[in-house]
Amino acid sequence: MPTVMAGPRxxxxxxxxxxxYAGHLALDSLFLRIRxxxxxxxxxxxxxxxxxxxKILAGVVTADPGGELVVGEGEPVGLHDWxxxxxxxxxxxxxxxxxxxxxxxxxxxxxxxGAEFPRGLGGRxxxxxxxxxTAELLERYEIHASPKTPLAALRAAxxxxxAIVRALQDRDDADSGVLILDEPTAALPAAEVEHLLExxxxxxxxxxxxxxxxxxxxxxxxxxxxxxxxRDGRKVDTVEAEGLTEADLIEMIVGRPLxxxxxxxxxDSTDDAALTIRGLRGGPLRGVDLTLRxxxxxxxxxxxxxxxSELLRMLFGAYPVEGGSVTLDGxxxxxxxxxxxxKAGVAYVPEDRQAEALLSGxxxxxxxxxxxxxxxxxxxxxxxxxxxxxxxxxxxxxxIRVVSDTNPVETLxxxxxxxxxxARWLRRRPKVLLLDxxxxxxxxxxxAEIYQLIRRATEQGTSVILVVSEPEELAHAxxxxxxxxxxxxxxxxxxxxxxxxxTELMNIPQVAVGEGSS
Amino acid sequence: xxxxxxxxPETATGELPAQRAIDDPVVAQPDVPxxxxxxxxxxxxxxxxxxxxxxxxxRQYSLVFLLVASFVLYSTWNKTSSVFLTGDSLRVMVAGQAxxxxxxxxxxxxMVAGNFDLSVGNIAGLSQIMTATLYAKHGWxxxxxxxxxxxxxxxxxxxxxxxxxxxxxxxxxxxxxTASAILGFIDxxxxxxxxxxxxxxxxxxxxxxxxxxxxxxxxxxxIVAVVIYYLLEHTPYGRNLHAIGSNRAAARLVGIRVERxxxxxxxxxxxxxxxxxxxxxxxxxxxxPQIPPTLALTxxxxxxxxxxxFKVGRLNVPGTIVALLxxxxxxxxxxYAGVANWINEMFTGLSLIFAIALAAVLSKERxxxxxxxxx
Ligand SMILES: Nc1ncnc2c1ncn2[C@@H]1O[C@H](COP(=O)(O)OP(=O)(O)OP(=O)(O)O)[C@@H](O)[C@H]1O
Ligand SMILES: [Mg+2]
Numbered sequence: 053m054p055t056v057m058a059g060p061r062x063x064x065x066x067x068x069x070x071x072x073y074a075g076h077l078a079l080d081s082l083f084l085r086i087r088x089x090x091x092x093x094x095x096x097x098x099x100x101x102x103x104x105x106x107k108i109l110a111g112v113v114t115a116d117p118g119g120e121l122v123v124g125e126g127e128p129v130g131l132h133d134w135x136x137x138x139x140x141x142x143x144x145x146x147x148x149x150x151x152x153x154x155x156x157x158x159x160x161x162x163x164x165x166g167a168e169f170p171r172g173l174g175g176r177x178x179x180x181x182x183x184x185x186t187a188e189l190l191e192r193y194e195i196h197a198s199p200k201t202p203l204a205a206l207r208a209a210x211x212x213x214x215a216i217v218r219a220l221q222d223r224d225d226a227d228s229g230v231l232i233l234d235e236p237t238a239a240l241p242a243a244e245v246e247h248l249l250e251x252x253x254x255x256x257x258x259x260x261x262x263x264x265x266x267x268x269x270x271x272x273x274x275x276x277x278x279x280x281x282x283r284d285g286r287k288v289d290t291v292e293a294e295g296l297t298e299a300d301l302i303e304m305i306v307g308r309p310l311x312x313x314x315x316x317x318x319x320d321s322t323d324d325a326a327l328t329i330r331g332l333r334g335g336p337l338r339g340v341d342l343t344l345r346x347x348x349x350x351x352x353x354x355x356x357x358x359x360x361s362e363l364l365r366m367l368f369g370a371y372p373v374e375g376g377s378v379t380l381d382g383x384x385x386x387x388x389x390x391x392x393x394x395k396a397g398v399a400y401v402p403e404d405r406q407a408e409a410l411l412s413g414x415x416x417x418x419x420x421x422x423x424x425x426x427x428x429x430x431x432x433x434x435x436x437x438x439x440x441x442x443x444x445x446x447x448x449x450x451x452i453r454v455v456s457d458t459n460p461v462e463t464l465x466x467x468x469x470x471x472x473x474x475a476r477w478l479r480r481r482p483k484v485l486l487l488d489x490x491x492x493x494x495x496x497x498x499x500a501e502i503y504q505l506i507r508r509a510t511e512q513g514t515s516v517i518l519v520v521s522e523p524e525e526l527a528h529a530x531x532x533x534x535x536x537x538x539x540x541x542x543x544x545x546x547x548x549x550x551x552x553x554x555t556e557l558m559n560i561p562q563v564a565v566g567e568g569s570s
Numbered sequence: 571x572x573x574x575x576x577x578x579p580e581t582a583t584g585e586l587p588a589q590r591a592i593d594d595p596v597v598a599q600p601d602v603p604x605x606x607x608x609x610x611x612x613x614x615x616x617x618x619x620x621x622x623x624x625x626x627x628x629r630q631y632s633l634v635f636l637l638v639a640s641f642v643l644y645s646t647w648n649k650t651s652s653v654f655l656t657g658d659s660l661r662v663m664v665a666g667q668a669x670x671x672x673x674x675x676x677x678x679x680x681m682v683a684g685n686f687d688l689s690v691g692n693i694a695g696l697s698q699i700m701t702a703t704l705y706a707k708h709g710w711x712x713x714x715x716x717x718x719x720x721x722x723x724x725x726x727x728x729x730x731x732x733x734x735x736x737x738x739x740x741x742x743x744x745x746x747x748t749a750s751a752i753l754g755f756i757d758x759x760x761x762x763x764x765x766x767x768x769x770x771x772x773x774x775x776x777x778x779x780x781x782x783x784x785x786x787x788x789x790x791x792x793i794v795a796v797v798i799y800y801l802l803e804h805t806p807y808g809r810n811l812h813a814i815g816s817n818r819a820a821a822r823l824v825g826i827r828v829e830r831x832x833x834x835x836x837x838x839x840x841x842x843x844x845x846x847x848x849x850x851x852x853x854x855x856x857x858x859p860q861i862p863p864t865l866a867l868t869x870x871x872x873x874x875x876x877x878x879x880f881k882v883g884r885l886n887v888p889g890t891i892v893a894l895l896x897x898x899x900x901x902x903x904x905x906y907a908g909v910a911n912w913i914n915e916m917f918t919g920l921s922l923i924f925a926i927a928l929a930a931v932l933s934k935e936r937x938x939x940x941x942x943x944x945x
Contacts, residue, residue, distance in 0.1 A: 390825045391827060407817075408817075408819045409820050410820060411812075411820055411821070418812070418813070425806030425810065426806040429805060434803075436804075
């Protein structure tokens, strides 16, 4: 029994942390203390300053002068000359919101870049040892891939997991330092989230301190010891997680109580089919039959690798179709390219925002317009003012927190980038809208707003196919949910939809024909 | 959901202040929102933003400042002041930049979409010598020759574009290949003979005449600049090129015809190289099979250097113009100062290195973009 009464040790503490971006105060005199061995969750709305805090800790963003930082038993140091090397030496390990993984390199190389290449004779890279070590790590973290696979060949979720493994790889036995994760689960399906959380609990139990950012409140409550909430760059409070409810957290984050129930569907939705899919095959899909009714939100529930994303991509002409037929509004629909799909009135928000949706380096305004430029070009003049007005309207409608719409899109916080991508497509009033994880990284308040906007679109005749990993959210947001398993639609669940039921339906092990009768 | 035992000796309301003073080595500051004196945050923010604004302006216009500084230097330096600031010298200086200027502006079109064209110099050389041949050996009229020269540029650009988009090989390698093939062709076709007679007088006059005190070919450069600026910033096509350069996969998924746009960019690039070729002929008054080997690299240097000003980190027309003037002023100034001719290539080479280093530094600040681009 420990008898020391002086409370838990401090693993990491900072004081007076401020950051100004081009006249905009992103963090205001933040005070934060992480105890040794705890899992500390950092919460807050989009743009509240979570990633900024973490980037400052990592030394990749310079804080305004005046802030101080203490790691473990060390002396206080000024935060303005904190560097990545110092952070590394102090035992801080990071997985950033946009992890800096190198898509064209192999998994083994990506991991080695985070630690060190094992060396053989004469300093050459010992590839065999490297591959063996990587294989072992992949095994331990249950990533089913060979060490030599290029990262680009993995899907978003696995790329994210590799980034996590990279940060964790040399921290197996250390109980000093802090592991810092910025929305590690935003792109992960629910089943994998549980895996990851399990791993985090394991590390904490072994004495590892963890600072952790997430918008998934259930997950926070299940794993965190203490919670700090930020709002507009200021700390709202730090509280014990024990006994808290999601509603408490939402109130702290948003500043007011919020009804988490998403707007319900109008009951009189018609039986007219917007999209009829018959026997669609290709990739992991082995004959999908599905009907999307006009004006409904049809959820797709399925595990990682079930072919959810591929289904959407096929419908958008961005994935090869091997067979089957699709009709759109009664006419045959077989888009050979995204242009053809768009012409037919189909829109698609891809799962991987960074790699497939954002035009980084381009302004927010240009990102909103992307693909629609010709509608502003009349009589040989580009109507910039018209474009700006539309951009302003979308920024207002979608509650995007921007300083100016001419700033590069990468200066937005992650959730706000996602809203830009959503707005890009929703404002076109598509006939059919295909959404793959549309709310990843979006805070609770804005998430409800986004579903409201989707609802408003369906009232005007848009039909939506929605892929969301979190069963709870899927159940709330959909009118019907189709369960995709083994390359086919196994069931369609009507309202009222129960999240637990969905999880069960997705997870039933595949039973081969002829088995199980004895 | 798994619950974990929480052996922390604390309540939800936090610890006693005294305890905190012991366990918290930073300060005995309460774990509650820090109250900031009114005006404090605001004044801090204003001060910081003033500093930021300062560095931003400095960065945006650094090349303009350097241009003005070099200009003042050569106008006052006793070694150069007597000749530098005369109308004739300025005219010669700017006219000398017209050919490379048109090439540089043309190459922007491919570069914006994330591609390179190392063959522009040789395309210009080809259309120059072919136009001269059409005049001298086949008796073509002045305008027919000009159109043919420009069309040849567009044609070779089209070949580049098709190779790049169909074979999906790095444009760097493809255009290096076509550049060398063009040289071989010129060698074979001209048997290394210059064409000095039979060039229409109209075209050589055009190369020497002034219009409102400004050389005719500089007017051409100005028109080209306006056209490229319009194309890149004020047409849907230009915006699509920017999108492709930023994120090709995303561009495809918003319905941009990526391959077609890139192939088109090479054609446009070739057309402007063709125009540059005709200007070369007009200035020299003769067809020359010896193509200066550094044309394409100088164009690249100009474009990269241009990306360091105005819209920092983004290839842009005004920045490119300033970069071209900067190179011209310094090369001319140093030549007047009596430095030998080699300074021309030396200065361009160093500027290229400087520009690319700068681009690397700037892109590190936007590292997300770079790592994703290759995906
Ligand atoms: N490079 C930048 N330039 C200008 N402003 C920036 C930059 N990076 C972040 N900001 C601004 O700082 C604020 C805080 O951003 P931050 O990324 O820390 O938010 P966040 O809490 O992580 O949000 P999210 O949940 O959406 O990821 C935002 O208003 C954002 O627009
Ligand atoms: Mg963030």
